[in-house]
Amino acid sequence: MLSNRDIFAEHLSHMVKFPTVSHVDENQMDFEPFYQFHEYLEKTYPLVHKTFEKQVIGRAALLYRWRAKESGERLPVLLAAHQDVVPEGDYGRWKYPPYQGVIADHRVYGRGALDCKSMIMGQFEALEALIAEGYEPKQDIYLAYGYNEEVGTTTECPSARLICEHLKAQGVRLGLVIDEGGEIVSGSTAGVKGLLGNIAVAEKGFASMEVYKTGKAGHLAMPGHNCVMADLARVLVKIADYPRPYRVTAPMAMQYKLLAESVDEYKTYYENIDSHMDWLIPRLEADPRTGAKFQTTLAMTMASGSPSTSSLPERVSVSMNLRLLEGDTVEGILKDFRELAGEESGVKIELTAGRNPSPASEIDMGLFARFQEALDQIYPDIQVVPVICIGGTDAFYYHPICDRVYRFSGGRRHPDNGPSHGYNEAYSLETIGDIPQFFYHFLRQF
Template sequence: MLWWILLILALVYIGLLAYRALRFRPAPEEARRPPRAPAVTEMAVAVKLSELVKLPTVSFMDGKGEDPAVFSAFQEKLHALYPAVAERCERMLIGEKGIIYRWPGRSGEKPSVMMSHYDVVPAPDENWVHPPFSGAILDGYVWGRGSIDTKCTLAAAMEAAEQLIGEGFVPENDIYFCFSGDEEVAGPTAPAILSALQKAGVRPWFVLDEGGGIVSDPLPGVSRACAQIGACEKGQAELIFTAEALPGHASRPPRHTALGQVARAIRRMESRPWPLRYSPVFLQMAQTLGPYAKWPWRLVYANLGPLRPFISLATGLRGGEFSSQLRTTAAFTMAEGSAATNVLPQRAMASANARIMPGENSKSARRRAQRIARGLGVKVEAQVFSEPSPISRTDDEVWRTLCDAVQDVWPEALPLPFLYMACTDSRHYSRVCEHVYRFSALAWTKEERALMHSYNERISVKALGRMQAFYQCLMMKL
């Protein structure tokens, strides 16, 4: 009898979930408008990007191996490549690697900041079809390190301004182009640029940096063109696990060496993923895109609340991109023990790169890791790189202006806020501006996204043209 009751209850529960999924329908869409992107000469931006890629502006954590002459050569090349910008806009160089151009508008009241960085990560020659700093324009692509990350946004924004200035256009509000040369190593330039702006009395009203793009697979199970605009970003910290023990000969080991203790902590950490946390931007995305999902994903998105324990378990066990959108993560990347194979380590260390969800912070991440490692003789410390950013507004005119510019170029794409999982220089602006967005204005596949920081990084000439068109549309609205 009891079994029958349980079976009926289970069937009713499943029926309810299915009913909710069936009623989960897309909001009626406005008739798709025609594209309003201006015509651009894609090759012009491609040729200039190629010139910029040829300069190996590689930044290093310790600064060793960097060539300051290349960075100043980049600054001068940029000035020479965009003569109209150079003439119309005031240039300020900040420190050794910061560049600001101020394009005066009719008003200085609501200034915008177009951000980018021109330093790149190292690119060993192996595996590249065309050398990483060749800037080759071949097969419809500009090849080379930095072509995607992110000299492309820099070149496209500058070309857009060059074009508009040439047409005699004056923006409604001042537009600042702020480029840093040490983003990849979390250098001091972006904060220095921000404080220079603040000293000059500039309060950024709208900030755009690299970030999301146009994708056709925004969520698992969903095939729908979508413009993913980063409205917030995760924080980052190194969680360092250390254990100490007496040194000695490896022929007479204790049950667990110091390295073994650390390994046990790693094992515990990996078997206990962070609890699920639906960020407001994820909920907005699931609510809007869930109705387009195929089964059984539609059932999932329609029932995020009731299915929470299952989603938590399944994503936690699986890991990967979707899971990372839903929780803080910690990836163990480095470990260290004894210096010789037959010597017991006196000190062992492992380090996990933690990416922290908005709503949490590095302190809570460290505390949780320490709790998990309790009883193992392992100490956990945190080296904080950045705290999670606040969530920018997605309910006002500024957000709608950005979405409008996106749809001028990609009318088929639904603009939606999302959680950007990497760190950008724009995080410094989140303290002083509630409209900080991360969007690279680029339609890309998962494979193309994977080219960042990898070999054969390249961007299509066509994509560059659309990127420039987007900046033009945006600048005309700001």
């Protein structure tokens, strides 16, 4: 039997006390908190550690395996999450210290409470309960917890890739991967009533670029024709105006088709949404979070110029980030932007980090029915649908050994949660049992 909400909160509270902060350069990471976190897991979940074989991959990645007694031809299931968290920032802006795991205001506060130690907690709680009940899986179960997901797009050595390479070398082929990325949300995001279980079957690509131009420093009273900032601005306007049309990819088309029975007035639109873009686009424009699932997005985030208001800059630059929809590539976008700038402008565009969109996993309706059955135990009448993950996850690295890489935390989006990378990150006690319950009911089917 699963533990109760108070136990979940207590365990999550302890987990966030370990400052498992990742850095793009592993040599600048403090791994001692990771090792202390590992010891806490061993102490708190003894049945899991007695039942599973455990390996440490790389510096601190955890890989567990439960060997089924008679797996036959059934492919293993892998549950993933990540141990690392983003830096806490200014302590003074936290209501409670980020690594004390304070339980207050009907929440568990702390860096990593939402992203994503709650998922590690939920998976361990579910397995500890199942093992205590005598549950025996019909296929192998793996647990995989990387240590640098938060810098996975920029580090030279993503720990999830190390895990995947290790499994591939062992000849392992997975039948299913479940990582973070999808969640339980209000159906209003798709124009329907009730709740949706968003199972992300693909994730967008990622590209960070710097747009810059160099010039001659000098006194502002004698600028001449030296206005590199204006030259840069003209290019930036071209980039901002560059068409990034809304497109309907296969997962989103399937989502709307599955939801067609839940609407009345626009049922025919939902059944064939890509033929009704004139109706869809105004709704996407009004909801940027949903719109991001239909478009390659562009955000300009940082600008730099002269260090003084009284001198001309030697170099001006703007940093920008794109999240690429399936069909776009890092190489293609970079090429188009450089052509927009033109050599005559003197403006340079450099890629600082990036990776293309993931493949879209097979939408296995049999597996989706299992998600549905498990979630019905928590939220009756919830609807399970495919979606695209707009962020980057460790799941990206498992596609070479798995055709069904799904992103779903099992948790419900709640106004008291988060912000996951911001100050006062927290997890609501109202929904803290959702993740353990989901994995408990889901794994019982295997």
